[in-house]
Amino acid sequence: MKPALSVIFFTVLSGAGYGVWCLVGAALAAGIYPQDRIDILLPLGFGFVLVTAGLMASTAHLGRPERAWRALTQWRSSWLSREGIAALVAYLPLLMLAYLAWRGAAGTRVLGALLAVCALATIGCTANIYRSLKTIRAWRARQVAPLYFMFACLSGGLWLWAWLASRADTYVSDAFPLALLVLAIVTALIKVDYWRGIDALPAPTAGHATGLEMLGAVRAFEGPVTEESYLTREMAFVLARKHSARLRPIALTLFAAVPALAIAIALPSGAGWLAIVAAAAASGGVLVERWLFFAEARHAVAAFFPRAVP
Amino acid sequence: MTSLPAPAKKKLGLVIDLDTCVGCHACAIACKEWNDGGAFGPLADDDPYGADPHGVWFNRVHSYEVQPPAHANAPREVTLDSLMGTAPPDAAGTDMPAPQMVHFPRSCLHCETPDCVTVCPTGASYKRAEDGIVLVDEDKCIGCQLCAWACPYGAREIALPHPKTPASDTGRTDQKRGTMQKCTLCVDRIYNETLDACDRQPACVLACPTHARLFGDLGDPDSNVSKVVAERGGFALMPEFGYQPVNRYLPPRPRRDGSTIAATPTQPAPRAETLDTEKLPPLLRWLDKALSR
Numbered sequence: 001m002k003p004a005l006s007v008i009f010f011t012v013l014s015g016a017g018y019g020v021w022c023l024v025g026a027a028l029a030a031g032i033y034p035q036d037r038i039d040i041l042l043p044l045g046f047g048f049v050l051v052t053a054g055l056m057a058s059t060a061h062l063g064r065p066e067r068a069w070r071a072l073t074q075w076r077s078s079w080l081s082r083e084g085i086a087a088l089v090a091y092l093p094l095l096m097l098a099y100l101a102w103r104g105a106a107g108t109r110v111l112g113a114l115l116a117v118c119a120l121a122t123i124g125c126t127a128n129i130y131r132s133l134k135t136i137r138a139w140r141a142r143q144v145a146p147l148y149f150m151f152a153c154l155s156g157g158l159w160l161w162a163w164l165a166s167r168a169d170t171y172v173s174d175a176f177p178l179a180l181l182v183l184a185i186v187t188a189l190i191k192v193d194y195w196r197g198i199d200a201l202p203a204p205t206a207g208h209a210t211g212l213e214m215l216g217a218v219r220a221f222e223g224p225v226t227e228e229s230y231l232t233r234e235m236a237f238v239l240a241r242k243h244s245a246r247l248r249p250i251a252l253t254l255f256a257a258v259p260a261l262a263i264a265i266a267l268p269s270g271a272g273w274l275a276i277v278a279a280a281a282a283s284g285g286v287l288v289e290r291w292l293f294f295a296e297a298r299h300a301v302a303a304f305f306p307r308a309v310p
Numbered sequence: 311m312t313s314l315p316a317p318a319k320k321k322l323g324l325v326i327d328l329d330t331c332v333g334c335h336a337c338a339i340a341c342k343e344w345n346d347g348g349a350f351g352p353l354a355d356d357d358p359y360g361a362d363p364h365g366v367w368f369n370r371v372h373s374y375e376v377q378p379p380a381h382a383n384a385p386r387e388v389t390l391d392s393l394m395g396t397a398p399p400d401a402a403g404t405d406m407p408a409p410q411m412v413h414f415p416r417s418c419l420h421c422e423t424p425d426c427v428t429v430c431p432t433g434a435s436y437k438r439a440e441d442g443i444v445l446v447d448e449d450k451c452i453g454c455q456l457c458a459w460a461c462p463y464g465a466r467e468i469a470l471p472h473p474k475t476p477a478s479d480t481g482r483t484d485q486k487r488g489t490m491q492k493c494t495l496c497v498d499r500i501y502n503e504t505l506d507a508c509d510r511q512p513a514c515v516l517a518c519p520t521h522a523r524l525f526g527d528l529g530d531p532d533s534n535v536s537k538v539v540a541e542r543g544g545f546a547l548m549p550e551f552g553y554q555p556v557n558r559y560l561p562p563r564p565r566r567d568g569s570t571i572a573a574t575p576t577q578p579a580p581r582a583e584t585l586d587t588e589k590l591p592p593l594l595r596w597l598d599k600a601l602s603r
Binding site for chain 2: 001061062063064065067068070071072073074076077078079080081084129132133134135136206208209210211212214215216217218219220221222223224225227228229230231233234235299300301304305
């Protein structure tokens, strides 16, 4: 699949934003979050910027962005529609929570829980958009949905930690960065498992696509046109499979190894600035991971066409 | 409304005969011609006569080379190349039949339970309850392309400017469509009472010079198309997706009589190639040598 930058930036930025919202909301609901006003407002505001920037980026993928509101109508059947609704609904508990925190009023526990649920629901809808496409077998893998949640919580969590670690007068338990460390390692293991799985998938063949395999071995002799078309540009993207051997270790290093190392060094030494390095590296790593997620996925329709590049 | 309608009795669709298709692309051209001026607006067509044309086609014709399997005393009658009378002798002396060419028009199959309809977030993509035709309402489509991603048959193409178009040109009104386009089964022809009854068929069907395309109601077991599908073993493409395509493809026919093909002297030219120059008269031997240099 062609890795459209608009969709990649949407899933990475909004994912991190929803991760921040989810963790702040859950911690507020559990009553373990610092009660200082700025500790609530600033991370939520940062998440707001990420989520909103991501949603804006996603409209760049549309041929007619001015009609985007129409996408809210078909929630009965379409995960994309559900995602749009969930994304808008999530702003409600966010804004109410921000208002209550600003006023120092009570009720942040309930709204925190609501915000966490809405953020998770939106991430789940995003994952299901991809997971529900039968034509792209790589995205049908059982690891796809868990990984969307984990990458959101990992990248968002690291940004949240970066803020909290910079606050000298706010106590943050070591349990939070330690949990992020474990999350980074588990995410890496599941991602490697996903890659192993998609590498083992047989490439769809022309014989199967056309049904002509019953007559013998089928080779695509000629495409319908001599030039590229929408289908070959969009669905038969082959660049990534050429470079995946190099990009996968880069992604793993950035989203797992660097944050894990930064946490392991920062905790005993108290070097809080390492948290920013960890968060930035993780977001960069998720960007590479998401690029590969699209670019490595083979679409069934590519089988109809002669192989462009090996 | 992108939820699917209750299954209809009437299932309009195409039957494509891979035995008689000669790969002339007339169906694709006729389709482009009709739909460019049809009820669904013009088809995207960027730089059509330039070095790198880019546009939307509802119908695209592929060509495949099929190599029938080798086996002892290969029944030559099942190979299509022999149909063409072009079967060369096996160089290695095996029973490997010569490959055959199959031309393969690919278009929307108007599936009964397609995901391209249900993934649509706007209700632009829909399946008609009355005859099963899958259409796009271009006034509602936001161009998210999810329906094209959901289709394993490559039936949908988006009308966007050529990717290499300079940004300053992408705002041109003739390039700003930005919506998904697909085969309409010529819905603006088949019910068009201003046309003669015999012309109320999809443009591709009327254009085909070998009658390799048939149009009809595949939901009616007594229709001509259903009968020919039953008779010829018409098959659906990639049924494992569960979309239940309505269109059917008729497989290439086997050879009528294998023995006559084996006996047909189709190999004179290759035999002449194994020329024994020692047996030639001296003048010709010299000529052969001179020409072989």
